[in-house]
C-alpha cells in the first residue's frame with residue numbers, strides 16, 4: 265500500500281486485498297455499484313482498488329465527493345479512453361473525450377447551441393405531441409401496458425425528432441434505430457479486456473465482443489452517414505428553416521461557420537449525436553420507470569401527487585410545461601426517485617489528470633475514478649431513513665439534484681457534470697405528470713405490491729430489470 269514519490273512515502277487509500285494478475289476485478293460482481301457500496305462499508309468512502317492493471321479510486325460519501333470536487337475538480341475531470349466508448353463515439357463524443365481543448369470547445373458548442381434554454385423551449389411542441397400520442401395509446405389499450413417499452417420508445421422518438429428531425433421509424437438493414445442503440449448501450453456496458461489490461465491489446469482482438477462492436481459501429485456509421493447526407497441535401501435545396509433547425513442542422517451550420525475556433529469534422533458531428541442518443545434516451549426513460557414503480561409501492565405518495573396535480577390543473581385537458589413549477593410535491597417525488605435510483609449509478613468514469621493528495625492519501629496520475637452516486641445518496645450521515653421513499657423530505661429542504669449539493673449527484677458534478685439536465689427534466693416531468701393526471705394506475709390483476717420486483721438490470725444505465733406492466737384506467741376529467 266505504499267508508493268514512493270519524490271523520496272517521500274505516501275499511502276494510497278485502503279481497499280480490499282488484490283489477487284495476482286486480476287487485482288480486484290473479481291470484487292465487481294454483476295452490479296458493480298452494489299458490490300462497491302458493500303465494500304466501501306468496510307474500507308471507507310475513499311477506497312483504492314486495482315481493476316486488472318488499472319489503479320481505481322472509488323468515492324462513496326458526500327463528504328469525500330465535496331472534498332474532491334470543491335478543491336480538485338480539474339484534476340478529476342479526465343475520462344479514461346475505453347474501448348467501446350472510443351470506437352462508437354468516433355473518439356469525438358463530448359462525454360468520453362479527454363480533458364482538454366477539443367472537449368472544452370465541443371462542450372461549449374453543445375451547451376450554447378443545442379442545450380440552451382431557448383433551444384430546449386423551442387422543442388416544447390415536440391414533447392407535447394409525443395406525450396399526447398403516448399396518452400392516446402395507453403387510453404386505447406384495455407390490457408395492462410408495458411410502461412418500460414412505452415417510455416423508452418417515447419424518449420427515443422423525442423430525441424430523434426430533436427436531433428434528426430424525424431421519428432424513429434427507420435434504421436439500416438431492417439434494424440430500427442432503437443434496436444441499434446440497444447446494442448450500443450450493451451457494448452458500452454460490456455467487458456473489454458483492453459480496458460483493464462492495456463498491455464494485452466493484441467489479445468483483445470480475438471474476443472467475440474470485438475466483432476459485435478465492429479458490427480454495431482458499421483451499422484450506426486451507415487445510419488449517421490445517411491442522416492448527414494439528407495441534411496446536407498436539404499440545405500442545398502435551401503429547405504432548412506432556421507426556426508426549426510434540428511441538431512444535425514445546427515452542427516452543419518457550425519461546421520460551415522468560418523468564425524468558429526475549431527473546424528468540426530463529420531466524425532465529430534457523429535460523436536455529438538452519439539452523446540445525445542446514448543446520454544439522453546435510456547437515462548430519461550429509466551427515471552420515469554423508477555418513479556412510477558416507487559409510486560405504485562407507495563400508494564400514499566401516489567395519492568398525494570395525483571391530488572396535487574388535479575388541484576393545480578383544475579380540469580385542463582393535459583399538463584403543460586408552464587404548470588410544472590407549481591407541482592411542488594410532484595417534483596419532490598421525482599427528486600426522491602432520482603436519489604434512490606440514479607440512472608447512472610457510477611456516473612461516467614473519470615481519470616485523474618495528475619497526481620494529487622486527498623486527506624493525506626496519494627492519488628496517482630491516471631487513476632480511474634468511480635463516483636458511487638448511489639452510495640452517496642444513501643449515506644446515513646446525510647439522510648434520515650436513507651432506504652425509504654419519502655418525497656416529503658424535499659418539501660422544505662434546499663437540496664437539489666443539480667450538482668451543487670453533494671448529498672445527491674444523479675447528474676454528476678463539476679465541469680464534467682451533465683449538460684443535458686435542463687433538456688431531460690422537462691420531458692421526464694411532463695410525461696410523469698400527465699400519466700398521473702390522466703390515469704389511475706395499478707398492478708395487473710392478482711398482483712400485490714410485494715410482487716413488484718425492484719431489481720436493477722446490468723448495464724451502464726441502471727434500468728429496472730423487469731419491465732413495469734401496469735393497468736391504466738382513465739380518469740374522467
Ligand code: HEM
Pocket residue numbers: 358359360371539540543544545547548551606607608611612613673674675676677678679680681682683684685687688689692
Ligand atoms: C435523466 C436524464 C439524465 C441523467 C440522469 C444524466 C446523467 C449524467 C451523468 C451522471 C453524467 C456524468 C457526469 C459526471 O461525470 O459528473 C452525464 C454526462 C453527460 N450527459 Fe447526461 N444525463 C441525463 C440526460 C442527458 C441528456 C438528455 C443529454 C443530452 C441531450 C445528456 C448529455 C450528457 C453529456 C454530453 C455528458 C458528458 C459531459 C462531459 O463529459 O463533459 N444527458 N449525464
